[in-house]
Structure formats: structure tokens, C-alpha cells
Amino acid sequence: MATWHALAVRLPRPLVDPVGKALLALGATGLMEDVPPGTVVKYKQPWDKGRRPRPPSEVLLRAWFTEPPAEEAVRAATGGRAATWEETPDEDWNEGWKAHFQPVHVSDRLIIAAPWHHIEGAVVIEPGNAFGTGEHRTTRSCLAAIDRLATPGERCLDVGSGSGILALAAARLGMVAYGIDTDPDAVTAAEAAASLNGLPATFDTTPIANVTGTWPLVVANLYAEVIAALGPHLRRLATRHLVFAGILSDRAHLVEAAMEGLELESRDDGEGWTSFVYRVA
Ligand SMILES: C[S@@+](CC[C@H](N)C(=O)[O-])C[C@H]1O[C@@H](n2cnc3c(N)ncnc32)[C@H](O)[C@@H]1O
Known part of the structure; x- marks a missing residue:
């Protein structure tokens, strides 16, 4: 060599x-x-x-x-x-890049993996197509919450779906998932991932203001500023739990203010990031 x-x-x-x-x-x-x-x-x-x-x-x-x-x-x-x-x-750069991605074991029933890991039952995400491979702490905290809160047969809304990882995780656990993202390329990547995994999840670029209906589980891995701005819509759409991540800890107060009046079920802080789970009803 x-x-x-x-x-x-x-x-x-x-x-x-x-x-x-x-x-x-x-x-x-x-x-x-x-x-x-x-x-x-x-x-x-x-x-x-x-x-x-x-x-x-x-x-x-x-x-x-x-x-x-x-x-x-x-x-x-x-x-x-x-x-x-x-x-x-x-070295073979392609192989080096692939070695960088390790499967993410959320639990025994929820694993995120790349196609070349060949793990049966895993949610397969092709790294590099859009944000969300499961490596980032913010994505991992949402995955852990989804693993805990998913109820088969219920609906899950993923706001800012990126690669589709959160919606697909919910779908893998039996939910019917819908993801929205402002980035059309992310939507294309998420749709491809849904079809690769054969999971009931749909994605589009509908602005949250135009989303109607209710969703027992709503997840959003977005900056605090964006969650706060979308707060009234997020509250309008969720009927059981709201899961938030992507919040820089020094800006967590923005989300707390936007969610005032809701029951805070859990909060996780680490590596400068904060995530929240709110109980809506
Ligand atoms: C941090 S990524 C999260 C991706 C994935 N859900 C995850 O947890 O790894 C945030 C995504 O939100 C999208 N986004 C940003 N602002 C948005 C908005 N107002 N409505 C919907 N999507 C938005 C971005 O395009 C990006 O794909």
C-alpha cells in the first residue's frame, strides 16, 4: 500500500x-x-x-x-x-468512513444501523443523506424517549424529521408515523429510508401551521429558538407526550417558557444539550 x-x-x-x-x-x-x-x-x-x-x-x-x-x-x-x-x-477512505459509524443500540427492540451492518430488525439509515444517524446526543435522547413512549397503533408526528430516523423508530415500534421537514432533500432521504425499511411512515414539507389532526406522540429535535417559535402548534397537535431535544442548555429556558402549564415528565442535561419530555394530558 x-x-x-x-x-x-x-x-x-x-x-x-x-x-x-x-x-x-x-x-x-x-x-x-x-x-x-x-x-x-x-x-x-x-x-x-x-x-x-x-x-x-x-x-x-x-x-x-x-x-x-x-x-x-x-x-x-x-x-x-x-x-x-x-x-x-x-487507506481505503470509503471503508474508513464506514468504520466510523457504529450501530446505535437504543434497547433490545430498537437498533439503528447502516446498511452494511446487516443487523436483522434494525432501522436502517444510510448515513450522509440528511441529519440523523443516531450518533448525535440529541437524536439518541429522542430515540430513548420514543422507545419508552411508543404505543403500537397510535400516531407519531416528527417535526424536523431529517433522515427520518425518529419517525422510523416510532414506526418500527408499531406506531404510524408522519414526519415534516422544511428541507425537501431531507424529505426525499426520509422517504427513501421508509421504503428501504418497509415501515409505515410518510414525510413531506407541509409547514407545521398547516398540519391538522392530533398526535399522541410528537417529537421535535430542533433548536430551542425554533421549538419556542413553533410552541403553540406543537401544543395544539400533541395529545399525550411532547418530546424535545436539540436544545442548547443555556437556552432551555426558552422552551420551558413556551411549554408553561404542561407537566414536565423528564429532563436530561449533558454535553451542553438539554432534552425535555412533557405530558400533555
Ligand atoms: C437536528 S435535525 C433533526 C433530524 C432528526 N429528526 C434527528 O433527530 O436526528 C433538524 C431538522 O429540522 C429541520 N427543520 C428546521 N426548522 C424546521 C421547521 N420550522 N419545521 C420543520 N423542520 C424544520 C431541518 O431541516 C433538519 O432536517
Whole structure:
């Protein structure tokens, strides 16, 4: 198996372009900009007002070579900056990516797996098509609640269905599920997953304001701000339980305010995330 020689050099941001070009001229087959160790990156969240925070002033530039160039040539290309080398075997990237996904055992009766895990009875989700493989804490907390609250024959509404994972989990436990998502690509992925699993779940992009009927179990893995904004509709549609996740803990009060008057059945906090289960009746 071939070996890649990976060079890493820390640079002021304006030098990334000229140094990158010089490394390509030396035979680099690929470049990647990374965050230097110890650098704190600030992101603009959907609810943040004002300008996007500035990117870090320094960049860790990586360059891959099949043959490492002469030391002096690298020194000239990088302006004499300290560079480190690493050797990485040329692995099968597809297999490496697949190995990253492990089946999620919610309980003995509810397992989420990728197609290549070949687990009988599992809800099969193709990773990469839409948010929701079961890896994220917020999805896992919803799955645990669904496992506890699902009642066969009843209806479950999944608001922000992404890959369809929550609706499909409810359907696997005997519920009839319906998922809505504002992203048409997510709906396409969820419909494909429903047909792959042969489960009674439908998905579309109907805005929640236009959803009619009642649903004993309503789940929503959405930001606190979105749950709060959709609060009156979520309350209107649910008749037994409301399950919420995706809430950054420092914003949990927004959901609590929107759900005031409902009985809080359980709350789970961890890794900066909060989830709630409310009893409606
Ligand atoms: C965090 S993902 C959750 C996916 C999946 N339900 C899970 O638990 O892993 C949130 C999803 O909600 C969708 N979304 C965001 N705002 C929405 C809204 N107002 N109504 C419906 N879907 C929404 C996004 O497109 C995204 O697919």
C-alpha cells in the first residue's frame, strides 16, 4: 500500500494562498486548511445578531505528497517556517468512513444501523443523506424517549424529521408515523429510508401551521429558538407526550417558557444539550 507524506505548516492567513501555490508547484497533490491547535474558533449561530465573527488569524496548512520534496525547496516554499511531516498509509477512505459509524443500540427492540451492518430488525439509515444517524446526543435522547413512549397503533408526528430516523423508530415500534421537514432533500432521504425499511411512515414539507389532526406522540429535535417559535402548534397537535431535544442548555429556558402549564415528565442535561419530555394530558 502506498504511503502519503503529509506536511503541516502554521501560517498567517494571508500567506495561505502563495504558500499553497508554492507547495503545489513542488508536487503536492492536495491541500487542506485546518485550525491550528489551541485556536478557539467563533461561529455565528442562527440566533446571533450582527456580523459573522472573524476567522482565526492563523491557519494550519496541510499538503500531501507521494514523494517528499527536498528540504531546501520546502523551506523556500514555506518562507522558512517550522513544518512537520507525518506519514499516513493510503487507506481505503470509503471503508474508513464506514468504520466510523457504529450501530446505535437504543434497547433490545430498537437498533439503528447502516446498511452494511446487516443487523436483522434494525432501522436502517444510510448515513450522509440528511441529519440523523443516531450518533448525535440529541437524536439518541429522542430515540430513548420514543422507545419508552411508543404505543403500537397510535400516531407519531416528527417535526424536523431529517433522515427520518425518529419517525422510523416510532414506526418500527408499531406506531404510524408522519414526519415534516422544511428541507425537501431531507424529505426525499426520509422517504427513501421508509421504503428501504418497509415501515409505515410518510414525510413531506407541509409547514407545521398547516398540519391538522392530533398526535399522541410528537417529537421535535430542533433548536430551542425554533421549538419556542413553533410552541403553540406543537401544543395544539400533541395529545399525550411532547418530546424535545436539540436544545442548547443555556437556552432551555426558552422552551420551558413556551411549554408553561404542561407537566414536565423528564429532563436530561449533558454535553451542553438539554432534552425535555412533557405530558400533555
Ligand atoms: C437536528 S435535525 C433533526 C433530524 C432528526 N429528526 C434527528 O433527530 O436526528 C433538524 C431538522 O429540522 C429541520 N427543520 C428546521 N426548522 C424546521 C421547521 N420550522 N419545521 C420543520 N423542520 C424544520 C431541518 O431541516 C433538519 O432536517
